[in-house]
Amino acid sequence: MTRDLWRAPATIAAGPLLIVSLLFLSGDATGPSFYGVSRLAQVSSALPIIVPFCAGLAAWEGARLRMGGAFSVAPVRSELAIAGRALLPIGCLALLGIAASAAAMLSTGPSLALGDLRILIVPLAAVAGYSALAYAAGRYLPGAFAIPGAVVGSWLLIVYPVAVEPLWIRHLTGYLSSCCDLSTVPDPGAMIAPIIVAAGMCAAAGLLVSPLAPTLRIGLAGLAVVGAVGVATTFVTDLGSEATTPRNASALTCRGDRPRICLWPENEPVLHTTAAAASAIRDRLTASGVRVPSTVSESLEDRGKFWFVSLVPDARKRDVEAGLIMGLIPAVPACANGRAPYPGFAAQAPLEQWLAAIARVPSGSSLAPASRRTRREVAAVRQQPRAEQLSWYRQNLRAVSKCGPHPRLLTQR
Amino acid sequence: MLDPNLNLNGVTFAYGRGRPVLSELTLEFTAGATLLLGPNGAGKSTLLGLCASTLSPRRGLVAANGTPAAGADLRAFRSVVSLMPQQIQSVPGLTVREQVAYAGWLKGMSKQSAWERSLDCLSRVDLVALADRRPRTLSGGELRRVGVAQAIVHGAEWLLLDEPTAGLDPAQRAHFQELIGGLRREVNIVISTHQTEDIGSSYEAVLVLNEGRVTFTGTTEDFLARGDGAPGSNELVVSSYLRALESSPASST
Numbered sequence: 001m002t003r004d005l006w007r008a009p010a011t012i013a014a015g016p017l018l019i020v021s022l023l024f025l026s027g028d029a030t031g032p033s034f035y036g037v038s039r040l041a042q043v044s045s046a047l048p049i050i051v052p053f054c055a056g057l058a059a060w061e062g063a064r065l066r067m068g069g070a071f072s073v074a075p076v077r078s079e080l081a082i083a084g085r086a087l088l089p090i091g092c093l094a095l096l097g098i099a100a101s102a103a104a105m106l107s108t109g110p111s112l113a114l115g116d117l118r119i120l121i122v123p124l125a126a127v128a129g130y131s132a133l134a135y136a137a138g139r140y141l142p143g144a145f146a147i148p149g150a151v152v153g154s155w156l157l158i159v160y161p162v163a164v165e166p167l168w169i170r171h172l173t174g175y176l177s178s179c180c181d182l183s184t185v186p187d188p189g190a191m192i193a194p195i196i197v198a199a200g201m202c203a204a205a206g207l208l209v210s211p212l213a214p215t216l217r218i219g220l221a222g223l224a225v226v227g228a229v230g231v232a233t234t235f236v237t238d239l240g241s242e243a244t245t246p247r248n249a250s251a252l253t254c255r256g257d258r259p260r261i262c263l264w265p266e267n268e269p270v271l272h273t274t275a276a277a278a279s280a281i282r283d284r285l286t287a288s289g290v291r292v293p294s295t296v297s298e299s300l301e302d303r304g305k306f307w308f309v310s311l312v313p314d315a316r317k318r319d320v321e322a323g324l325i326m327g328l329i330p331a332v333p334a335c336a337n338g339r340a341p342y343p344g345f346a347a348q349a350p351l352e353q354w355l356a357a358i359a360r361v362p363s364g365s366s367l368a369p370a371s372r373r374t375r376r377e378v379a380a381v382r383q384q385p386r387a388e389q390l391s392w393y394r395q396n397l398r399a400v401s402k403c404g405p406h407p408r409l410l411t412q413r
Numbered sequence: 414m415l416d417p418n419l420n421l422n423g424v425t426f427a428y429g430r431g432r433p434v435l436s437e438l439t440l441e442f443t444a445g446a447t448l449l450l451g452p453n454g455a456g457k458s459t460l461l462g463l464c465a466s467t468l469s470p471r472r473g474l475v476a477a478n479g480t481p482a483a484g485a486d487l488r489a490f491r492s493v494v495s496l497m498p499q500q501i502q503s504v505p506g507l508t509v510r511e512q513v514a515y516a517g518w519l520k521g522m523s524k525q526s527a528w529e530r531s532l533d534c535l536s537r538v539d540l541v542a543l544a545d546r547r548p549r550t551l552s553g554g555e556l557r558r559v560g561v562a563q564a565i566v567h568g569a570e571w572l573l574l575d576e577p578t579a580g581l582d583p584a585q586r587a588h589f590q591e592l593i594g595g596l597r598r599e600v601n602i603v604i605s606t607h608q609t610e611d612i613g614s615s616y617e618a619v620l621v622l623n624e625g626r627v628t629f630t631g632t633t634e635d636f637l638a639r640g641d642g643a644p645g646s647n648e649l650v651v652s653s654y655l656r657a658l659e660s661s662p663a664s665s666t
Binding site for chain 2: 009064065067068069070071072073074075076077082085211
């Protein structure tokens with residue numbers, strides 16, 4: 001009988017890792033606004049567990065080979081083959097952990113195309129990169145330093161970038177947990193960047209265990225990591241705090257006419273509710289002189305051209321109504337995130353409440369409760385003649401859509 | 414077919430940027446068992462490391478049976494030569510048998526053949542009873558025998574043993590010498606030692622290394638012919654060794 005010659009602790013560690021990962025993810029698996037890809041992206045939430053676990057085991061394997069004198073007997077097999085054999089169980093463990101996490105996230109059965117699974121390459125690459133470097137550390141450092149260093153170091157490198165600026169730094173780690181609601185998909189740059197960083201780490205690990213002179217291999221390994229981070233940076237510097245990009249509008253399911261309702265396939269259950277609410281709101285607003293687009297769309301790509309709405313599959317009527325009212329207010333301009341003055345923000349709540357009042361959306365809707373100041377402003381506006389109200393509306397609509405212009409608020413001191 | 418040989422040709426070696434430990438060394442180990450003698454620090458371990466290709470010469474070439482320890486031939490060379498280092502390290506988490514089989518896998522054997530052969534090798538070194546023990550629980554002598562099993566598992570043609578009897582008590586030394594005596598019928602052996610007690614009739618040749626220079630190389634009879642004392646006495650061995658140490662380089666027959 002042949003047995004596995006390299007008895008690996010990874011096989012024993014599989015059970016605890018799976019339990020901890022699944023417990024960690026259990027809170028994220030029920031978010032209603034997720035669809036297939038976004039649920040898979042949530043798998044990266046388990047990286048702060050899986051990566052330190054695998055990195056610690058890899059450092060142990062490196063240290064074990066060194067302690068066991070595997071390289072002092074002039075092995076015929078290459079360093080790559082020896083490392084590959086030692087790290088194979090850890091790779092399988094990572095694969096198992098990520099597959100189990102993905103299965104947990106998909107347990108509620110969202111639609112998924114085979115190509116969507118590509119997003120799982122990101123957490124796998126992150127595990128590979130950190131594990132390879134940890135192995136190299138174990139090959140040269142005493143296990144007492146290498147193992148805790150790999151565990152704590154990899155954990156910090158995964159979780160800490162989320163807390164620092166510039167915001168794009170977090171997208172180098174493979175931690176895609178901010179992705180995605182129904183209207184967004186993972187940004188390709190945020191997927192490529194952590195893979196490049198991981199490739200740099202693997203290359204650095206390969207250089208560190210190569211037969212080159214010590215100073216040369218340390219220098220080249222440092223260059224490999226710095227170079228990879230430098231290249232990866234070019235893919236993410238345009239991103240903000242979220243590694244997302246608008247979902248392709250071609251995925252929308254459209255029904256009806258005036259208003260035409262275009263929702264994501266996951267929101268089909270609320271299509272009729274949306275159509276009825278949009279029709280009623282549109283009729284009332286149009287009758288009051290407010291121009292309302294004839295197409296309701298959930299696509300961020302269409303925002304500005306159509307009547308934007310953002311819904312969840314289990315939305316109630318009052319949520320839909322609130323979503324439709326909020327969708328008539330322009331999105332906060334990008335310049336406002338760059339610390340440019342944005343005085344138009346003060347007009348957002350009064351505009352929402354005024355539109356809700358004109359559209360006769362009941363006060364029990366899911367709109368944010370109006371402050372006393374907002375209520376006073378809306379009451380003051382509604383006492384004005386219709387033309388004056390429309391002028392107030394248009395002027396404030398311009399103010400909220402740009403940085404710079406001041407809103408026109410009747411009750412402003 | 415050529416006789417087996419392990420040779421160094423113009424080999425110079427230094428650790429890091431230090432001064433050479435061995436300089437322009439040319440020598441040949443021939444078939445049979447050779448005893449590599451020399452005081453501590455003479456360069457014996459360095460020489461064996463070069464012969465096993467765990468160390469790379471700054472200049473010169475090492476070859477075993479015509480296969481150079483360089484470039485594309487390195488793997489072939491390493492499958493022919495096996496080194497038992499002075500310190501036998503136990504691999505954490507593995508049993509004695511797994512450690513021996515793993516050594517075979519490192520030397521290019523398939524998993525299955527390494528596993529099967531590991532038991533034969535443990536039988537050769539009289540350790541079958543301890544096959545499922547952890548190596549760290551073994552005595553120094555037992556651990557050396559594990560080292561021998563690791564070194565012979567892949568069927569090397571050259572077995573290099575670095576100070577295999579250092580630190581062993583007389584009974585363990587005798588047991589070990591007996592083991593080596595059994596192995597020399599099937600593998601060419603080079604044993605380094607600084608202990609004159611190890612010199613005996615089991616060895617065909619003796620090579621004396623002092624301060625990185627070969628001061629004697631020849632048959633055991635030639636070596637012993639240099640000393641004074643009764644045949645078989647320790648006096649004869651010691652006086653032969655001291656004279657060989659003082660000889661001019663490469664005094665050989």
